[in-house]
Amino acid sequence: MHTSRRTQTLSDATSVPGRSRVWEVDVLRGFALLGILLVNVQIMAGQQVGPEGELVVSQSDKVVEWLVTALISAKFYLMFSFLFGYSFTLQRASAERAGAPFAPRHLRRLICLFLLGLAHGVLLFSGDVLMVYAVLSLVLFWVRDSAARTLVRAAIWLIVGASACLLAWGMSTVRFAEPLGPQDISSTVNASVAAWRGDPGSVVGAHLRVLHDTLGWNVVYSADMLAALLLGLAAGRRRILADSFRYRAWLTQIVICCLPIGLAGSVFMAICRNGPLDARWYDVGSAVGVLTAPFLSVVYVCGLLLLLRTGLGRRVGCALAPAGRMALTNYLTQSLVMALVFTGYGLAWYGRFGMTVLLLGCFALYAAQLTLSSHLLRHVPYGPAEWLLRTATLARRP
Template sequence: MPRRHRVGDVDVLRGFALLGILLANAPAMAGPHMGPGGELSASWTDAVAGWTITTLVSAKFYLLFSFLFGYSFTLQRASAERAGAPFAPRHLRRLTGLFLLGVAHAVLLFPGDVLVTYAVLSLVLFGVRDIAPRTAVRAAACLVAGVAACLLTWGLLTVALAEPGPGQDVTAAVHEVAASYRGDFGSVVHINLERWGGALGWNLLYGADMLAAFLVGLAAGRRELLAQTDRYRAWMVQIVVCALPLGLAGSAFMAVCRKGPLDARWYDVGSAVGVLTAPALTAAYACGLLLLLRTRSGSRIAGVLASAGRLALTHYLTQSLVMALVFTGYGLAWYGRFGVATLMAGCLVLYAVQLAYSGWLLRRFRYGPVEWLLRTATLARRP
């Protein structure tokens, strides 16, 4: 059987996206900062850090991962064809493996899991696998517009009908969640299940946004764009120049609605604008990184990021495991103990360790442990 082909830029972008996913997920796992007396508190540095993360990170990197998932679908299909193996059973086994990993991840570690959503949406992706690239992009645009319209409608109703200011029971609810996460194993699993179920409606809505990114990735994979990026250098420069200001403006407005100075009633209005403009900022990030890595000093950085990207699933789950050990009763039970600025510093340290570990592991093994497990399930044999 021919050796499986890899597209280096897919791994590079996946390795880069791991940092954004970590920065976005960490505040949800660590909880809002509570002062010595148990009151909710945030220093000005935490406020600036939270505003910055919302502007530059939130809602951008799950789109990049979703795009790469759709692109990788085309690579997996081509791999099956080269091996002379039917693709449908392979794909079904792969998404079943993803689904089971996602359920375990959501129940035991982090209810904000995306693997279950990816597994379900993979069925849709398989159903439209032969869609024309232009049709896929148009369908993606309609999905994004639909999600934004739903959020905007709900947000405007909230602004018009809800009372200004925070709800009366916010602090009590935060303390209840903190007590659960600082409790024993059963307490942590119970609150994870409760929050996972409570987010089902929002997961369905944002699942449409992920599906849109899947479809764009599928279209790009059909055109082999990331296998021929040098041909599109001028096009990538134009995307950075045009998309970056638009994406930053929309994301800044989202931060104003989510983090202030506008109050919490504006949260979903900001989210609607964020959904519409996040693809522009995500595309600018991706193109800007690929252009940067084609400079004289970029090849070494590309190698480091590509190594991390090859272990993306292992790293994604490891990030949740580390944070669960730090912030829940599984380990230190430090839920709510740290502000956003301290948390972000810790995330950068963890990401640096993962980058170093990736190179060390891949010098000794071809796959990461979770990648090996999923590939075993996909092929129904040992790789």
């Protein structure tokens, strides 16, 4: 009886009458793609340098960078992680409806995701997170039957613990490290310019060097990513996204309570990362960001869910959902386009633009992705990367 009840709950949590997908999940994924793009472009495009190798930062660029750090950095990858955890319940229910064992499906999916991430990290963008998701999803499988309350408690402890460790490291840096001078920063930037503007071999070599450091930082930040995965799993059990209309008052209260905390922490993080405090405060800001960014991420999710209950919100959701349905394809496409624009694979414009210009370019690329996703999905059921991942998951053509 217990097994039957659990199966029924999982199936109910992921099926909505008349819909084969949870529309809200696709909308949130489509929205998160813009935030991911705005963060990743700063890494892939580099800091603008002048003809003599000096850093060039206009006042408008400083403002845009500061706002992106405050409002977007560390928020949207948490949103993606939450949605990844939520989708775990959808995939499990899909296997149950098909009468197929879930474990082999899940393992095949993670292997494919890891290999996609490895290729992405080596060839296109060394800041790849797909490999991290693949590894952390093994933990998700292990705790799949844990009580929702247990998952939430574990998530809180992970966030607090990661923040405390980063804060201890950051305070030691503030106390003992010497501030970086302009010459130190300039030499580092110029070395990056030479690598990313070089031939394809130079670009791949740079990816491999950076990937080593990136994987190390992913270990540090994997705690809050895992926390978001666990919260997504708990939310999937309660159908919070699919049945968000039932939680309107609760969602409103969350926005009101979480917004001040999230904004305060985000402002402090931006002050530490982008000034007026110097670079020694970077990790202190990151520690506060790890602790408070989830509050702002929750505000974005709940705010968008509330918006979707309005006429304007439904139109916005219809524009975002197709891009979210093929979020993996769009994520990889963003990296491909930026690699062709900023590295030696193509135009080699690394370090040539400030953040203001990059912001406009990101909006243009994102608008194109919304349009193309909508057009493509009128003719085919999946994006290319989604088709590949689904084929690997099912071990047959979908």
